[in-house]
Every structure is written in C-alpha cells, then in structure tokens.
Amino acid sequence: MCQSVFLKSTLKDKFQKITEGTSQHGNSTFLNEIYTELYITEGGSGEVNNEHETRQIETASRRPATQEKPIKCNDIFKDNSIRTVLTKGVAGIGKTVSVQKFIRRAEGKANHDILFMFPLPFRELNLMKEKKLSLVELLQIFFSDMDKLKLRDYYDYKVMFILDGLDECRLPLDFRKNENLSDVTQSASVDVLLTNLIKGNLLPSALLWITTRPAAANQIPPECVDQVTEVRGFSDPQKEEYFRKRISDQNLAEKIIMHMKSSRSLYIMCHIPVFCWIAATVLERMLGEAESGEIPKTLTQMFTHFLIFQIKHKDQKYHGKCDTDLKQTRKIILALGKLAFQQLEKGNLIFYEEDLRECGIDVREVSVYSGVCTQIFREEFGLHMGKVFSFVHLSVQEFLAALYAFLSFISNKRNVLVTGFYGFFRKSTIFDFLKTAVDKALQRENGHLELFLRFLLGLSLESNQTLLQGLLTQTGSSSQSKEATARYIKEKIWENPSTETTINLFHCLNELNDHFLVKEVQTYLNKGDSSDLCRAKLSPVQWSAVAFVMLNSEEDLDEFDLRKYGLLDEDLLRLLPVVKTSRKAVLASCKLTTVSCEKLVSVLQSVNSSLKELDLSNNDLQDSGVELLSAGLKSSCCKLETLRLSGCMVTDKGCSSLVSALKSNPSHLRELDLTYNYPGESGLKLLSDLLEDSHCALEKLHVDHGEKIWIKPGGLKKYACDLTLDPNTVNRRLSLSERNKKVDFVARDQGYREHEDRFQCWEQVLSVESLTGRGYWEVQWIGKEVEISVSYKGISREGRESDCRFGYNDHSWSLYCFDDRYTVLHNKQKTHLPYQPLIFDRVGVYLDWESGTLSFYRVSPKTHTLTHLHTFTTTFTEPLYFGVGLNYVGSFAHLCELD
Numbered sequence: 022m023c024q025s026v027f028l029k030s031t032l033k034d035k036f037q038k039i040t041e042g043t044s045q046h047g048n049s050t051f052l053n054e055i056y057t058e059l060y061i062t063e064g065g066s067g068e069v070n071n072e073h074e075t076r077q078i079e080t081a082s083r084r085p086a087t088q089e090k091p092i093k094c095n096d097i098f099k100d101n102s103i104r105t106v107l108t109k110g111v112a113g114i115g116k117t118v119s120v121q122k123f124i125r126r127a128e129g130k131a132n133h134d135i136l137f138m139f140p141l142p143f144r145e146l147n148l149m150k151e152k153k154l155s156l157v158e159l160l161q162i163f164f165s166d167m168d169k170l171k172l173r174d175y176y177d178y179k180v181m182f183i184l185d186g187l188d189e190c191r192l193p194l195d196f197r198k199n200e201n202l203s204d205v206t207q208s209a210s211v212d213v214l215l216t217n218l219i220k221g222n223l224l225p226s227a228l229l230w231i232t233t234r235p236a237a238a239n240q241i242p243p244e245c246v247d248q249v250t251e252v253r254g255f256s257d258p259q260k261e262e263y264f265r266k267r268i269s270d271q272n273l274a275e276k277i278i279m280h281m282k283s284s285r286s287l288y289i290m291c292h293i294p295v296f297c298w299i300a301a302t303v304l305e306r307m308l309g310e311a312e313s314g315e316i317p318k319t320l321t322q323m324f325t326h327f328l329i330f331q332i333k334h335k336d337q338k339y340h341g342k343c344d345t346d347l348k349q350t351r352k353i354i355l356a357l358g359k360l361a362f363q364q365l366e367k368g369n370l371i372f373y374e375e376d377l378r379e380c381g382i383d384v385r386e387v388s389v390y391s392g393v394c395t396q397i398f399r400e401e402f403g404l405h406m407g408k409v410f411s412f413v414h415l416s417v418q419e420f421l422a423a424l425y426a427f428l429s430f431i432s433n434k435r436n437v438l439v440t441g442f443y444g445f446f447r448k449s450t451i452f453d454f455l456k457t458a459v460d461k462a463l464q465r466e467n468g469h470l471e472l473f474l475r476f477l478l479g480l481s482l483e484s485n486q487t488l489l490q491g492l493l494t495q496t497g498s499s500s501q502s503k504e505a506t507a508r509y510i511k512e513k514i515w516e517n518p519s520t521e522t523t524i525n526l527f528h529c530l531n532e533l534n535d536h537f538l539v540k541e542v543q544t545y546l547n548k549g550d551s552s553d554l555c556r557a558k559l560s561p562v563q564w565s566a567v568a569f570v571m572l573n574s575e576e577d578l579d580e581f582d583l584r585k586y587g588l589l590d591e592d593l594l595r596l597l598p599v600v601k602t603s604r605k606a607v608l609a610s611c612k613l614t615t616v617s618c619e620k621l622v623s624v625l626q627s628v629n630s631s632l633k634e635l636d637l638s639n640n641d642l643q644d645s646g647v648e649l650l651s652a653g654l655k656s657s658c659c660k661l662e663t664l665r666l667s668g669c670m671v672t673d674k675g676c677s678s679l680v681s682a683l684k685s686n687p688s689h690l691r692e693l694d695l696t697y698n699y700p701g702e703s704g705l706k707l708l709s710d711l712l713e714d715s716h717c718a719l720e721k722l723h724v725d726h727g728e729k730i731w732i733k734p735g736g737l738k739k740y741a742c743d744l745t746l747d748p749n750t751v752n753r754r755l756s757l758s759e760r761n762k763k764v765d766f767v768a769r770d771q772g773y774r775e776h777e778d779r780f781q782c783w784e785q786v787l788s789v790e791s792l793t794g795r796g797y798w799e800v801q802w803i804g805k806e807v808e809i810s811v812s813y814k815g816i817s818r819e820g821r822e823s824d825c826r827f828g829y830n831d832h833s834w835s836l837y838c839f840d841d842r843y844t845v846l847h848n849k850q851k852t853h854l855p856y857q858p859l860i861f862d863r864v865g866v867y868l869d870w871e872s873g874t875l876s877f878y879r880v881s882p883k884t885h886t887l888t889h890l891h892t893f894t895t896t897f898t899e900p901l902y903f904g905v906g907l908n909y910v911g912s913f914a915h916l917c918e919l920d
C-alpha cells in the first residue's frame with residue numbers, strides 16, 4: 022500500500038504540468054491552470070474513417086450534439102464489467118491531456134480504487150522494439166522504483182495500464198500470430214507483451230486504456246475492446262472557457278473570443294484544443310499591447326503569425342537576441358518545410374533522426390523550435406534509444422509543407438508537386454503552379470492535401486507574403502494570377518459535384534479572399550425565405566455555395582427540410598454534405614427519382630454521417646430506388662433510426678430488399694414507414710416477420726393503405742380527390758356553378774335560403790367532403806385576393822374576422838393569393854412569400870392529415886411541374902374541409918379536373 026502512495030506521488034509530479042502544444046522544450050504550465058473540460062462521447066464505432074483528419078474535424082464540429090451520449094473522462098471505467106476502453110480522437114484534440122488529467126484526478130477522489138497506474142506511451146514503447154524482456158522488467162525500465170513492488174501486488178491490487186497514442190505505434194501488434202503469454206516474468210518481445218496484455222492473457226483483471234487517432238483504431242481487434250469513446254474536443258462554450266482560462270486579462274480574452282467568432286473557419290478549428298493554443302499564442306500578442314498589424318482572419322494568416330512568433334521566441338530565448346538572423350532562419354524553415362512536405366506526401370506524422378538528416382536538419386536546432394516541432398529524448402532510460410519527432414499538429418505540418426512548396430517555386434521556379442524533370446519549368450507561371458496543386462488535391466479523394474492547398478493559396482496572396490518578409494527573398498503574385506486561380510477553382514466546383522471536395526474549394530476561395538459566390542447566395546439565404554432560392558434558379562455552383570454557407574452558419578443543422586428549396590435531382594448531390602450533417606433530413610415530395618437514391622446511398626454508407634431520420638415520402642422512387650437505398654442501409658456504418666418511404670411506389674420486391682438489408686444491419690432502424698405503397702401479401706409477411714425478429718431493432722412498422730393504386734406514377738396526383746363546394750355553406754354574394762366546382766364573387770345577394778352552415782359576413786365557402794387521410798387537389802384562380810384554405814367544420818359562420826375568416830383563427834389555414842404575392846396565414850400569423858404570381862394562376866394543395874402537413878404548390882400551366890410555396894406542420898385534431906374565400910368582383914376559384 023505504501024508503494025502505491027509512492028507511485029502515485031511520482032506520477033503526480035510527472036503529470037501536474039503540461040507543456041502546451043509541445044513536449045519538454047516549451048514553457049510548461051500547470052495542468053490545472055489551463056485545463057478545460059473536453060467533450061467526450063460514449064459509443065462510436067470501431068469503424069475506420071479513411072477521411073483525412075481535417076475533414077473529420079469539420080464534420081465533427083458540425084455534428085449536432087443532441088445525438089451523442091457524453092461521458093465524463095473520470096467515468097469511463099465506472100462500469101465494473103469494462104476492462105478495456107479505446108478512446109479515439111483526431112490530432113491535438115486532447116487525448117494525451119485527458120490521460121494526464123485522469124492520472125491527476127486518480128490521486129484525488131476519482132478512481133481512487135486504482136492503486137497502480139502505468140502510463141506507457143506508444144512513442145516510447147517504439148524505442149524498445151528490439152528488446153526482449155518480461156512485463157515486470159518493462160515496467161521497471163519505465164518506472165525506476167518498481168523493483169520495490171512485489172509480484173503478487175500485480176494481482177492483489179487494481180492495476181491500470183494507459184497505452185497512449187496507438188497511432189504512433191511502430192510495433193507490428195500481430196494479434197493473430199504472436200504466441201500466447203500469461204506469465205508476467207516471462208521474457209518476450211515488447212510486441213508480444215502488448216498483444217497479450219491487450220488480449221487479457223497477461224494480468225486479466227488489469228484495466229486498460231488505449232488512446233488513438235481514428236485511422237489507427239482498427240489495429241485492436243474489436244473483441245478486445247469493451248467500450249469505445251471519442252474525444253470530440255471543445256464544444257462552443259468550452260472554446261470560450263479555454264480562452265478565459267488561458268488568458269489572464271479577461272478583457273483581452275473577450276476580445277479574442279469575439280475575433281474568433283467573427284471568422285467561421287477559425288472558429289470551427291477551435292474545436293481542436295491545440296489550435297486554440299496556437300490562436301491564443303498569436304492573438305494574445307496581436308490583440309494585446311505587444312504587437313500591431315492586421316488581425317489574422319484566415320487560417321493562413323493565423324499560421325503565418327504563429328510561425329513568426331516562434332521564430333522571434335526562439336531567437337530571444339536561445340540566442341538572447343531580438344534581431345533574427347534571417348539567412349539562418351530561412352535555412353531552417355526551408356529544411357523543416359521540406360521534412361513536412363516529404364512526410365506529408367508519404368502520409369507520415371512521425372519521423373526519425375534519419376528523416377531529419379535527409380532534409381539537412383541539425384537535430385540540435387530542432388529542439389529549439391519548441392512550438393513547431395516536438396521531440397522525445399529519454400536519456401534517463403539508460404538504453405540505446407533514438408529520438409522521435411513530429412509537428413505539434415498535423416495542420417502545422419501542412420502549413421510548413423505549403424510554405425516549402427511555395428518558397429521552392431518562388432525562389433527556384435521549382436514545382437515540388439511535380440516529380441522529376443518536369444518540376445523545373447522556367448516558363449511556368451504562379452497560376453500554373455497553383456493549378457497543379459488544385460489538381461493534385463482533387464485527385465486525393467480522402468481529403469489528403471486539402472489543408473495544404475488552402476495554405477498554399479493563402480500564401481500566394483501578396484498581403485500574406487508581406488507578413489513573411491525576410492523569409493521570402495522574392496514575392497510573386499499578381500491580381501491576374503489570383504483571379505485566374507479563383508476562376509479555375511470555380512470551374513472545378515462546377516465540374517466536381519463531389520460534396521466534401523467542393524466544400525474545401527470554397528475554403529480555398531476564402532483563403533484567396535474571393536467571397537463573391539458566397540455573398541451572392543447569402544443574400545438569398547439571409548432573406549429568410551427559401552422560395553427566393555426556388556425563384557432564383559440557382560446554378561450547380563451556386564447550390565454548392567448554398568451547402569457551404571449552410572454548413573458554416575452558426576445555426577444548428579439539426580433538421581434539414583429540402584422541400585423548401587425546390588431543387589432538382591441533379592442538384593441534390595451538391596447539398597449532400599448538409600444532408601449528411603443533419604440529424605433529420607426531410608426530402609418528402611421533392612420529385613426525387615432513382616438517380617437521387619444512388620446519391621443518398623453514399624450518405625448512408627458514410628462513417629461520418631449524422632443522419633438518424635430520413636423522410637423520402639411521396640417521391641416516385643419505385644422498387645429500383647428502394648433497392649439502391651437498401652445497399653446503403655446494409656452498410657454497418659448506417660445508423661439510420663427512422664426511414665419514411667410512404668407513397669414511394671414500393672411493391673413486394675422493394676420490401677424484400679429492405680428486409681434483407683435490415684437483416685444484415687439490424688441494430689439501428691427502429692421505425693419504417695411504408696404506408697401508401699403496395700407491399701402485397703408476401704411483402705407484408707416479410708415485414709411482419711422482421712418486426713418479430715428479436716435480433717432486429719425495428720419497433721414501429723407502418724404499412725396502412727397498402728393498395729395497388731399507390732404504385733401508379735404521378736407524384737402527388739395519385740392522392741387526387743374529387744371535391745365539390747357545399748351550397749349550404751356558400752355566402753350570399755358568391756355564386757356556385759359547374760357542378761359546384763367553381764365559385765365566383767358576384768356583388769349581388771343570390772337569395773340562398775337560410776342555413777345554419779352558411780357564412781354570413783365573409784364571402785367564403787367550404788367543401789362538402791371532409792378530409793382525413795391524404796389528399797391532393799388543384800385550384801385555378803383569377804382575381805385580386807383569393808383565399809385557398811382548409812378549415813375545421815366548427816369555424817364560426819358569423820361574427821368578427823378572428824372568429825370566421827380563413828387563416829385568422831386556429832381553426833383554419835390559408836394561402837392568400839394576391840396579384841403580386843402569396844401570403845400564408847394561420848391564427849393571424851402571416852408569412853409573405855416573395856413569389857410573383859400572375860392575376861391568373863394555379864395552386865396545388867397537398868394534405869397529409871395524419872402526419873399533420875399541409876403544403877401549397879404553384880403549378881406551372883405548361884409542364885404541370887410543382888414549385889413548393891409553403892408547408893404548415895401541425896397536429897390536426899378534426900377532419901378538415903377545403904375552403905375558398907373571395908373578396909373582389911370578378912375573382913373566381915375553380916377546382917380543376919385531374920387526370
């Protein structure tokens with residue numbers, strides 16, 4: 022027991038300080054002073070995400086927090102049945118800091134039952150690759166006082182191993198081939214020791230915590246892991262908390278927070294603690310007294326300032342001088358840049374001494390670059406060990422790589438992005454060079470080089486080059502090359518509907534200071550009315566801009582309702598990143614076809630998708646579309662919980678593909694809506710068997726109204742209902758004709774007999790038929806102010822406007838058709854739709870009583886295509902009646918015949 026006290030106090034000394042951003046050479050800070058609680062979630066799949074980390078950062082920052090299950094760092098071992106926890110998280114997100122905090126807290130109240138804690142970072146274990154030793158000997162090397170520990174202590178007390186940084190592991194970890202080992206005193210390679218510890222052959226009752234970047238998570242067999250957690254970095258409030266803790270001058274902290282919030286791309290990156298540290302380092306000086314100049318707004322500017330700060334810091338600290346030896350600094354930065362670039366191309370984040378030497382780096386110089394490069398050198402091990410290097414964060418590596426590529430081009434006309442002889446081409450312009458970079462980044466589908474490209478484009482701006490004066494012996498760029506590059510990027514956005522790539526291209530335009538496209542669509546979006554978007558007939562590039570703006574807006578993307586946007590099948594692809602980021606996507610009645618299903622499959626199959634609820638109702642998807650969707654549902658990445666395919670022309674064939682998909686991925690989908698289709702008896706049987714299946718999570722299955730008529734094409738027209746106007750309700754100044762399908766405003770009293778249902782004051786009429794299911798009808802209207810409405814029967818027939826006028830009470834919902842605009846109205850709440858109708862127009866009304874939706878569409882007279890005007894969403898409590906109100910002589914409304 023007293024040994025445990027000793028061990029804990031050793032750890033306490035070791036872990037009470039952290040060196041922010043770096044390891045031993047920077048300024049260390051007390052952990053408690055800067056530690057900000059991180060957002061950690063429970064669950065998460067063991068799936069490997071092949072996307073580059075920058076993309077994962079962006080996706081994670083957009084994911085609505087509501088669907089995650091947060092867990093406190095201290096609680097990850099709370100459940101006694103858990104032996105091994107695997108914690109994932111991108112670079113710099115705070116895994117190592119969480120480990121440090123956990124150890125610190127374990128000295129206090131939390132997890133006090135754990136008596137021995139052994140932190141074994143993989144980057145240090147790597148250095149023992151060649152050794153053969155027992156687990157006990159290994160621990161003695163890491164913790165020099167362990168020899169006092171008795172063998173039985175390992176079994177008698179609760180012991181915990183923390184294996185930090187699996188992604189840095191250079192050991193093969195061959196779980197299949199490595200021999201089994203259960204004796205802690207038996208010698209083997211470190212690799213064998215670790216696989217046996219992880220499998221539970223060695224010290225089966227010991228707890229194990231493994232941390233890793235996401236790409237390496239699959240090295241551990243899933244059966245060895247009891248719980249997966251994910252460090253998600255700082256949430257928005259935590260970002261602010263960090264700056265308030267980190268910056269002691271609270272006024273300055275507020276200024277910094279305000280500035281970060283003013284730039285979306287910077288604010289998104291603040292999700293990563295190490296980026297907050299970089300931003301705090303730069304902004305503390307820029308916004309404080311120490312420096313002046315333009316405050317960095319783009320990533321390139323931020324990183325440029327960070328580099329400048331590091332250079333000055335180095336010279337002051339290590340050479341005791343304020344003047345920088347530019348020639349020397351330039352040489353070092355170029356060498357570091359070369360290392361960054363070469364290793365980035367190879368996909369390496371960790372390097373060894375020989376890699377550095379190859380780039381002409383003096384290992385002693387590197388240690389001075391505390392903020393830029395970290396290193397580990399554990400001389401006290403007494404073993405023959407090498408050094409391991411990495412950049413503080415992948416983004417810093419990408420920045421230096423871009424700087425190197427840019428400097429090589431400007432100084433030597435050498436395009437390092439092109440290998441061999443072609444890299445030297447004296448006549449090539451800066452535009453040619455940047456063009457190759459765009460092309461190269463676009464070739465990498467997983468997002469590798471995206472951040473690199475952003476930095477490269479940023480560095481091509483003269484304003485950023487000015488910041489780096491001294492490091493650059495020459496500058497190079499012109500407004501023409503900037504414009505040509507921006508044009509080229511826009512062409513690529515046009516050609517490249519592929520979602521995430523396009524989003525990065527918008528970030529690139531931002532780095533180039535070209536905001537034209539974004540501002541253009543922002544004006545539509547800011548007006549707050551999406552019918553403007555319908556009217557504007559956006560080009561594909563503009564649709565991509567809409568996606569970019571939505572993803573970067575501060576609003577929560579919890580629900581994405583595509584009905585509002587009136588876009589076509591081919592444009593859906595451009596908005597897929599938004600669908601993927603939303604929790605719920607409503608794509609009902611959007612005229613989608615099989616073509617769209619093909620695209621949606623990619624969302625369902627994506628590890629990053631946040632989508633839990635997908636409503637595709639009332640699109641003519643047919644069995645072929647459903648079969649495609651099933652391929653997505655089958656994927657183990659698909660976590661969809663609710664799928665609505667009501668009125669999608671599905672037969673037994675479609676049902677069978679759905680059922681087989683849900684059999685192979687049974688754990689997520691809980692609700693399936695197949696109403697208004699034709700599953701037939703065989704389809705129904707398959708579906709109800711699935712509902713009974715205890716392996717399948719499906720709880721709610723809706724299959725009502727299964728009839729053959731629902732599989733005829735025609736979109737909403739298949740719900741056509743034959744309505745007539747009720748002579749007993751019609752106001753005396755209205756005249757009915759054409760078998761009570763048409764109503765005209767006539768100023769004269771028509772002398773109708775008294776009836777209790779007749780509207781007395783307002784010129785209105787209701788239909789004979791009541792509506793409770795689904796219904797669709799179209800109304801042709803002429804006039805100055807025509808009201809197309811639905812209402813409960815109980816609406817008052819006399820009295821004030823608020824009692825009986827359509828839309829002015831909670832009994833009725835109405836579309837007011839004026840000659841210059843449409844307005845929707847319910848309970849006196851008005852919404853103007855800036856759509857310009859004509860004096861003569863046709864409106865489609867779709868009611869889904871059960872789901873509580875009432876939609877109005879404008880029907881084009883020639884093509885009969887529908888343009889969405891507005892959807893009311895509510896809960897209807899009584900049957901509804903169609904109603905018309907007219908206000909001026911000469912106006913009429915006519916219920917159209919639908920074929």
Ligand SMILES: Nc1ncnc2c1ncn2[C@@H]1O[C@H](COP(=O)(O)OP(=O)(O)OP(=O)(O)O)[C@@H](O)[C@H]1O
Binds near residue numbers: 042056059112117263
């Ligand atoms: N909770 C926190 N509070 C304050 N600062 C933090 C926190 N977490 C991380 N940081 C800052 O971010 C830096 C990087 O964090 P850390 O080393 O834990 O990242 P990591 O996830 O282990 O990254 P890698 O995969 O690159 O090893 C820290 O040095 C510190 O400056």
